[in-house]
Amino acid sequence: MLFRQLQYLVAVAREEHFGRAALRCNVSQPSLSSGIKQLELRLQVPIVLRGRRFLGFTNEGKQIIEWAERVLSQHDAMMAELSKMRGSLEGRVRLGAMPNSSPIIPLLSRLLRKNHPDVEIDIHFMGIEETIIGLQKYTIDVGVTYLQSELLSGLKSLLIYDERLSLLVPDTEEYEGISSITWKEAASLPLSLLSGSTHERKIVDDAFAEAGEKPKSYVTSDSIMNLIYHVMFAGLVTVIPQNFLLMSGKFSGVRAIKLVEPEVSQQVGLVWSSTEPIMPMARAMVSIIKELKASGKLEEHWG
Amino acid sequence: MLFRQLQYLVAVAREEHFGRAALRCNVSQPSLSSGIKQLELRLQVPIVLRGRRFLGFTNEGKQIIEWAERVLSQHDAMMAELSKMRGSLEGRVRLGAMPNSSPIIPLLSRLLRKNHPDVEIDIHFMGIEETIIGLQKYTIDVGVTYLQSELLSGLKSLLIYDERLSLLVPDTEEYEGISSITWKEAASLPLSLLSGSTHERKIVDDAFAEAGEKPKSYVTSDSIMNLIYHVMFAGLVTVIPQNFLLMSGKFSGVRAIKLVEPEVSQQVGLVWSSTEPIMPMARAMVSIIKELKASGKLEEHWG
């Protein structure tokens, strides 16, 4: 049962703990232990660094894990294909999404649940580069990211929506009646922005740069939710994707103002590996996006 | 032991015969039979059409085979990676090559044997489209084809050499002293050309078209060797890649003449899947090509 052993191995890699890994695999801890040992015996190479507890993997082990994940990914895809042939798609979609796409993910999962009630969905938020690596290494099935990246060669993609940037401000008299604002003007306001060197932050910086500004950010955070809270409770303003606010009035005490000169627009879409045949989970997600776009639910979602 | 069962399945698919498949897998025929049956049981789906002999596969079976090949491809890659870690690369390279590249393949296999004596090589000649499909379906590890095809997106490639076309003529006084000839002139000679709608034939047709000619082919064959024989024994002329003849005097009674106006040149290179990490067999072939190009053996090979 080599497949099982590979599953044990990746479980140990994820949990870094034999007991929890066994739990995740629904076997007893000794079974998992001996499974790993059998694997090392058959592959003729030590994999786990063992002192009286889990100490990590050997270099060979790390490589084996990468391959094991690929093997299992294909295995799971085969099983999914089979379940579909038998009637209903079963299994798990591993979705890698950029945080900016967070508000629309529920639309996807809702449709997924409707069309394929037996499919679970694992959502992991990650950066664009990480998403692409995940697709290449088969640790995720599909990604949701910006499409215009150069990194997407060798991958297939499908547009979901255009992301527009807005300025989020407190709903006070200071900003009353303002329906649009230029980046230049915004630069002089008390800003809180996303941190780091992410693609998302770069878009904002580029837009300011195009308006000849290089504003400093009073508060820097890696969480959009946290930025919104800063607008609510600290009187700062921030730049967020429109879709975070356009679902009518889910946040109170804040308002979104259109940012112009320039009007920044980014394509957000589904990305998946261009293998042939297409992995069944990826295909399922693609048809869901198509259904979503055709149904008009997207526009409805954000008014 | 699902892996074994998948191997049984693809063996049956290849051999279309249970006994030979068992032989190939080094197990007895009943073992293989029950292995297949176990697989059908576990996957809950009939795979093989059974009357008192092998009658083909069900539709589900055909799909399962595709996935099985992908799974096993990753499995074999993992095993190869492991053997490399343990000292020497072991396994089998599945090479898909276009027939035109036939003369240089021995150079590759010779270097492969030198660098990796434990690696076997399976050479299958096939068309460009077939090669690309094979790479996508993981039925081959690397391909040798023309590089300028549009179909190569999502694949990695490395130039091996430039293919030039020559006119092959009988070594008689009729063609004595002629060292180059135009496509226009060649069009009026008794031609024998490759058949079909292959990429290789299209290049020849395009060259003639560029010279304003659309010659008819007295003899049409899908074998370059056969075309050469027609030049030798039927007094016809043909268009062949230079490299078929430039290895000094392996064919007697024929001569190659340079074809000009236009001078046709096609890049021939190694192609492989752009997965990450790169499959070990593909990596081995890549480094062999690099070594070959650096060593100057290629130029030496054809004078």
Added chain:
DNA sequence: ATGCGTGATAGATAACACCTATGAAATTAT
């Protein structure tokens, strides 16, 4: 009919994947 090829079936055996119970070493708490 007779013989041959092909795959399924029967019965026996050895391997092994799994379990529970327990042990040994290291870390943490008292």
Added chain:
DNA sequence: ATAATTTCATAGGTGTTATCTATCACGCAT
């Protein structure tokens, strides 16, 4: 220091199963 806890390995037993050899059943050709 001593005890408790955590963590993984080991021991022994059990049921499953992958494999083998030997044989059978069916189709097909001579």
